[in-house]
């Protein structure tokens with residue numbers, strides 16, 4: 501709290517919400533993701549797909565293997581690996597498939613989660629463990645397949661407020677009772693960023709929005725995919741996350757945006773409560789992320805809901821192959837698959853999106869053809 505107050509004072513009394521969110525989530529030792537509390541699973545604050553079932557990672561691995569073959573690479577990079585469950589599931593399934601892995605790099609902001617990942621991965625064979633490395637930054641040039649599950653939603657966002665006549669950036673000031681909202685007239689750069697996102701949603705003008713209207717823009721998420729695309733020489737990027745194409749994201753009725761807080765499986769909407777103890781997250785605007793990806797030379801390979809992606813990667817067949825006489829263990833897998841596929845849970849709100857990159861047209865086509873988790877010619881609606 502003192503740190504946030506000091507930052508606000510040092511910035512003449514106001515910081516953007518992205519700066520507040522970065523402090524609340526990632527300040528070493530104090531931020532939500534950097535602290536020691538349990539975040540994932542039944543005893544934590546929220547559940548992610550790899551925590552629900554290893555069949556999730558097995559499906560993802562099937563898709564990664566196809567791209568690895570098309571790009572002729574054994575190099576995988578995972579961003580934001582959480583507890584390390586997905587890395588473990590992917591490495592096990594690739595071994596079962598006989599798909600060679602030369603390196604599995606993890607890029608993780610939280611030192612505490614890096615330790616948890618190392619703990620989880622100690623269950624792998626020494627040969628597999630030897631392939632895992634933690635990096636602080638992306639190598640300059642990369643021929644690899646890149647994976648990020650629920651990472652974009654954890655990246656800091658900026659907030660805007662349209663009052664019907666003027667556009668503001670909604671940021672954070674300090675009051676007697678602690679942090680509080682404060683709007684500032686949007687700078688021309690910020691207004692351009694908002695207008696770009698709204699154009700993606702088919703809104704020709706800010707006046708198309710009802711007032712008041714508050715929502716987010718994802719400058720950091722866009723910068724992330726631009727940087728990644730710039731470093732990737734050949735390969736593919738798969739990200740799974742909750743969110744919408746821009747038309748749904750900036751729908752007139754979604755006039756309070758998607759910013760949310762998670763604590764002990766309860767959803768809240770006040771980011772100034774329990775700072776550092778609750779997760780802050782915003783849905784992903786896939787249209788804006790795809791536009792930024794395109795600027796970095798990434799070609800959209802597919803976009804669909806998570807249920808379709810997992811079924812295209814054999815989730816139901818994988819469940820059917822589980823030993824049914826395992827009783828409770830089978831029942832818990834079946835229940836997890838239900839949650840992953842259900843429209844009311846993670847099947848529809850969560851999306852899979854992938855891009856490929858290769859200078860060689862034949863390799864690019866092979867990567868697109870290998871995108872079997874998606875329908876051919878997948879488009880953002």
Ligand SMILES: C[S@@+](CC[C@H](N)C(=O)[O-])C[C@H]1O[C@@H](n2cnc3c(N)ncnc32)[C@H](O)[C@@H]1O
Nearest residue numbers: 533548580581582607608609610649650651654
């Ligand atoms: C919601 S968790 C998801 C964890 C894991 N992928 C899973 O599915 O269980 C978000 C993760 O992304 C990490 N993260 C957020 N921004 C990141 C960035 N720019 N680079 C690397 N990791 C990041 C967080 O520290 C955390 O591990």
